[in-house]
Amino acid sequence: xxxxxxxxxxxxxxxxxxxxxxxxxxxxxxxxxxxxxxxxxxxxxxxxxxxxxxxxxxxxxxxxxxxxxxxxxx
Amino acid sequence: xxxxxxxxxxxxxxxxxxxxxxxxxxxxxxxxxxxxxxxxxxxxxxxxxxxxxxxxxxxxxxxxxxxxxxxxxxxxxxxxxxxxxxxxxxxxxxxxxxxxxxxxxxxxxxxxxxxxxxxxxxxxxxxxxxxxxxxxxxxxxxxxxxxxxxxxxxxxxxxxxxxxxxxxxxxxxxxxxxxxxxxxxxxxxxxxxxxxxxxxxxxxxxxxxxxxxxxxxxxxxxxxxxxxxxxxxxxxxxxxxxxxxxxxxxxxxxxxxxxxxxxxxxxxxxxxxxxxxxxxxxxxxxxxxxxxxxxxxxxxxxxxxxxxxxxxxxxxxxxxxxxxxxxxxxxxxxxxxxxxxxxxxxxxxxxxxxxxxxxxxxxxxxxxxxxxxxxxxxxxxxxxxxxxxxxxxxxxxxxxxxxxxxxxxxxxxxxxxxxxxxxxxxxxxxxxxxxxxxx
Numbered sequence: 392x393x394x395x396x397x398x399x400x401x402x403x404x405x406x407x408x409x410x411x412x413x414x415x416x417x418x419x420x421x422x423x424x425x426x427x428x429x430x431x432x433x434x435x436x437x438x439x440x441x442x443x444x445x446x447x448x449x450x451x452x453x454x455x456x457x458x459x460x461x462x463x464x465x
Numbered sequence: 466x467x468x469x470x471x472x473x474x475x476x477x478x479x480x481x482x483x484x485x486x487x488x489x490x491x492x493x494x495x496x497x498x499x500x501x502x503x504x505x506x507x508x509x510x511x512x513x514x515x516x517x518x519x520x521x522x523x524x525x526x527x528x529x530x531x532x533x534x535x536x537x538x539x540x541x542x543x544x545x546x547x548x549x550x551x552x553x554x555x556x557x558x559x560x561x562x563x564x565x566x567x568x569x570x571x572x573x574x575x576x577x578x579x580x581x582x583x584x585x586x587x588x589x590x591x592x593x594x595x596x597x598x599x600x601x602x603x604x605x606x607x608x609x610x611x612x613x614x615x616x617x618x619x620x621x622x623x624x625x626x627x628x629x630x631x632x633x634x635x636x637x638x639x640x641x642x643x644x645x646x647x648x649x650x651x652x653x654x655x656x657x658x659x660x661x662x663x664x665x666x667x668x669x670x671x672x673x674x675x676x677x678x679x680x681x682x683x684x685x686x687x688x689x690x691x692x693x694x695x696x697x698x699x700x701x702x703x704x705x706x707x708x709x710x711x712x713x714x715x716x717x718x719x720x721x722x723x724x725x726x727x728x729x730x731x732x733x734x735x736x737x738x739x740x741x742x743x744x745x746x747x748x749x750x751x752x753x754x755x756x757x758x759x760x761x762x763x764x765x766x767x768x769x770x771x772x773x774x775x776x777x778x779x780x781x782x783x784x785x786x787x788x789x790x791x792x793x794x795x796x797x798x799x800x801x802x803x804x805x806x807x808x809x810x811x812x813x814x815x816x817x818x819x820x821x822x823x824x825x826x827x828x829x830x831x832x833x834x835x836x837x838x839x840x841x842x843x844x845x846x847x848x849x850x851x852x853x854x855x856x857x858x859x860x861x862x863x864x865x866x867x868x869x870x871x872x873x874x875x876x877x878x879x880x881x882x883x884x885x886x887x888x889x890x891x892x893x894x895x896x897x898x899x900x901x902x903x904x
Contacts, residue, residue, distance in 0.1 A: 402525065404564065456685070
């Protein structure tokens with residue numbers, strides 16, 4: 392499994408990660424992307440898991456994030 | 466200063482004309498100095514230095530969403546309590562482009578703004594404007610809408626009491642818009658004559674009033690949603706892709722304008738019909754807000770009491786030069802006369818260096834004790850004490866003492882005490898202002 396880390400508090404709601412990896416991110420009522428499949432929290436980071444087969448979409452979501460708050464650990 | 470042909474102002478300009486003109490206006494509104502705040506120390510610095518009103522953003526729906534200094538939604542009650550306790554006005558900025566998914570947050574912020582008696586909301590998106598209007602909030606149209614003529618302003622007068630005009634207008638163009646407002650007795654929903662707000666000081670943008678997509682194209686970071694990466698502020702070279710040769714240009718910072726400074730001709734801004742003087746800088750440090758608000762307060766007061774002179778401006782400029790700036794120009798008020806930053810970052814004559822935290826304050830004696838954790842201090846240094854409730858207290862170090870003994874130099878690790886002119890707090894930190902180059 393892949394580890395996904397997301398600092399939701401700094402999200403500016405551009406919607407890109409939801410477009411690129413809709414199985415992993417959704418928009419909440421505060422206009423912030425929120426990570427699905429959460430497994431924990433580490434300081435400001437919300438942690439989740441993803442399938443290795445989804446690496447392309449997750450990497451694209453991380454690269455597109457304008458405030459660089461998505462990290463994918465292999 | 467030379468008049469631009471587009472400006473329409475007579476030269477030499479006579480101050481008496483301003484005063485006469487203003488006295489003849491019916492319902493002449495008071496001039497308002499509008500200061501930025503992105504954090505509590507800046508907010509307090511603005512209040513302490515005589516700002517008439519403060520504007521601020523919350524959460525991600527403001528044009529400084531990326532800024533390190535930023536308020537959260539939950540800060541609104543305290544922000545407004547502080548502003549109203551000081552008898553000033555507070556304006557909430559929600560001036561990003563709004564996507565559908567932003568609307569619940571925008572609406573909840575506006576509802577909270579109404580509950581906290583916010584004095585006005587600065588909006589650009591029509592959805593935000595309509596939502597604010599339905600809630601009965603006073604609306605100010607953001608410069609992001611680039612209002613540049615009277616019919617556009619008149620259109621928005623159905624919803625808004627004030628328009629922040631496009632930064633690209635000349636004083637002559639502003640004056641013509643103002644005359645139309647007066648001639649047509651154009652009023653906003655409050656019944657007051659429509660008010661003109663304009664930028665008086667701070668950063669300029671290479672794009673039309675900030676409507677730039679460069680950052681969006683390069684990094685998916687929309688400047689119109691407060692995420693500008695400031696690509697324009699970087700150094701660029703021009704490369705011939707066939708040969709790889711790089712062209713030498715005089716100024717590699719070819720997209721980075723220097724900053725706006727109007728203090729020299731603030732009287733002419735008044736004459737053009739501007740009633741609110743907006744200082745840019747929600748992402749700037751508290752000492753910036755302290756210095757810029759203080760200087761413009763003195764200048765505007767002088768215009769109002771008839772004592773505004775070039776000599777006064779000369780006394781105010783060193784304070785403006787001391788804090789963050791990219792060099793100054795007159796913006797577009799006389800047509801584009803200004804230049805480019807020509808260098809990265811600030812051209813401030815001073816920079817602040819952290820000394821350490823405040824450890825004690827003796828109110829009766831007016832003496833502060835600071836632990837020197839970072840940088841030594843010497844007698845004669847200019848200091849700042851900065852904190853969320855204090856704002857900025859500044860002065861020159863005199864009668865420096867370490868463990869009660871007078872000293873000229875206090876080194877790292879020591880506890881230093883000295884007299885301060887105002888109350889400071891344990892939440893404050895001390896800095897010294899060091900001339901650039903003397904790090």
